[in-house]
Amino acid sequence: MKQGRSSRTAEAAAALRAHHYLFVHDPIFADAYAFEMTNKAWKSLLSLPLVNRFFNSPAFNRTLGLLTAQVVGRSRYAEDQLQQAIEKGIDQYVLVGAGLDSFALRLAQHYPDLKIFEVDHPDTQRLKIQKLKQLGDIPANVEFVAIDFEKEALGEVLARSNYAQDRPAFYSWLGTTHYLQPETTLQTLSSIASFAAKQSEIVLDYSINFDSLRGIEKIGTQAVAQFTKILREPLMGQFNSLELHDLVNQMGFQILEDLSGDALSERYFYARIDHIRHTTATHMLHLILEPNKK
Numbered sequence: 001m002k003q004g005r006s007s008r009t010a011e012a013a014a015a016l017r018a019h020h021y022l023f024v025h026d027p028i029f030a031d032a033y034a035f036e037m038t039n040k041a042w043k044s045l046l047s048l049p050l051v052n053r054f055f056n057s058p059a060f061n062r063t064l065g066l067l068t069a070q071v072v073g074r075s076r077y078a079e080d081q082l083q084q085a086i087e088k089g090i091d092q093y094v095l096v097g098a099g100l101d102s103f104a105l106r107l108a109q110h111y112p113d114l115k116i117f118e119v120d121h122p123d124t125q126r127l128k129i130q131k132l133k134q135l136g137d138i139p140a141n142v143e144f145v146a147i148d149f150e151k152e153a154l155g156e157v158l159a160r161s162n163y164a165q166d167r168p169a170f171y172s173w174l175g176t177t178h179y180l181q182p183e184t185t186l187q188t189l190s191s192i193a194s195f196a197a198k199q200s201e202i203v204l205d206y207s208i209n210f211d212s213l214r215g216i217e218k219i220g221t222q223a224v225a226q227f228t229k230i231l232r233e234p235l236m237g238q239f240n241s242l243e244l245h246d247l248v249n250q251m252g253f254q255i256l257e258d259l260s261g262d263a264l265s266e267r268y269f270y271a272r273i274d275h276i277r278h279t280t281a282t283h284m285l286h287l288i289l290e291p292n293k294k
Contacts, residue, residue, distance in 0.1 A: 007124045010099035013175055015042035016071045023052050028268050029072040033102035037131055066279035073264050073278045078172045078203045081286055085170040085201055092169035097176030108139040115141055122146040154188050155195035168197045173204035193251040198291040205282050207238045253287040
């Protein structure tokens with residue numbers, strides 16, 4: 001992401017969530033604020049009837065619709081796991097690379113005892129705060145923490161906030177690792193392992209090696225890669241799942257779940273009349289910090 005400019009891919013993701021909520025029957029993830037969170041160009045595009053007919057066509061849903069399913073599927077999965085963590089007593093929620101996620105407006109007031117930390121690049125965060133203020137009052141339990149992932153450690157920036165290091169937290173890290181060098185992603189996970197309390201949990205999505213993809217998945221991923229390059233936010237981070245598992249185990253994490261694209265389709269997109277399904281290019285990884293490794 002360029003200095004002095006908010007994330008364009010965050011705006012594109014908000015647009016995809018908006019379209020899914022507004023125009024899809026039985027949405028997987030309901031984000032009533034997504035339309036207002038994105039920019040004027042996306043709003044104009046989403047307001048065109050012809051565009052919406054195309055977005056809802058079988059041809060789109062079986063091809064580029066894979067990206068929409070990825071965006072809404074990861075948000076649904078993360079918030080499903082968050083709900084379970086809250087039920088277990090976790091009272092801190094850290095959105096790493098929060099982007100234009102609207103949890104602060106949708107659900108923060110439903111969880112008054114949940115302390116929410118939105119961590120992101122300062123340029124994207126400025127735009128986010130501006131939009132939140134336009135849409136309503138920012139809840140008192142939301143705190144914004146600025147970070148440059150390539151230059152700062154997550155633990156260092158959270159130490160400047162009201163984050164309680166002696167209590168477990170739930171971390172959601174969505175739509176970000178794809179745009180970071182793998183070393184940066186691993187350094188961030190290692191940073192969490194070094195300062196987070198035992199039983200802290202992390203949900204993140206990551207890209208698998210694109211060379212392993214076939215057919216429409218490979219074509220679609222190549223198209224997405226070109227699109228993000230045009231936005232000047234190129235895809236950089238890919239992982240081999242088994243190698244990633246070994247690395248996070250060495251950091252002290254236990255893997256609770258690693259869902260492939262097919263597994264996510266089975267869980268959230270099974271037998272849908274619109275035929276949308278999750279791409280196989282990305283996985284969802286759910287980790288917990290093991291007490292015996294702290």
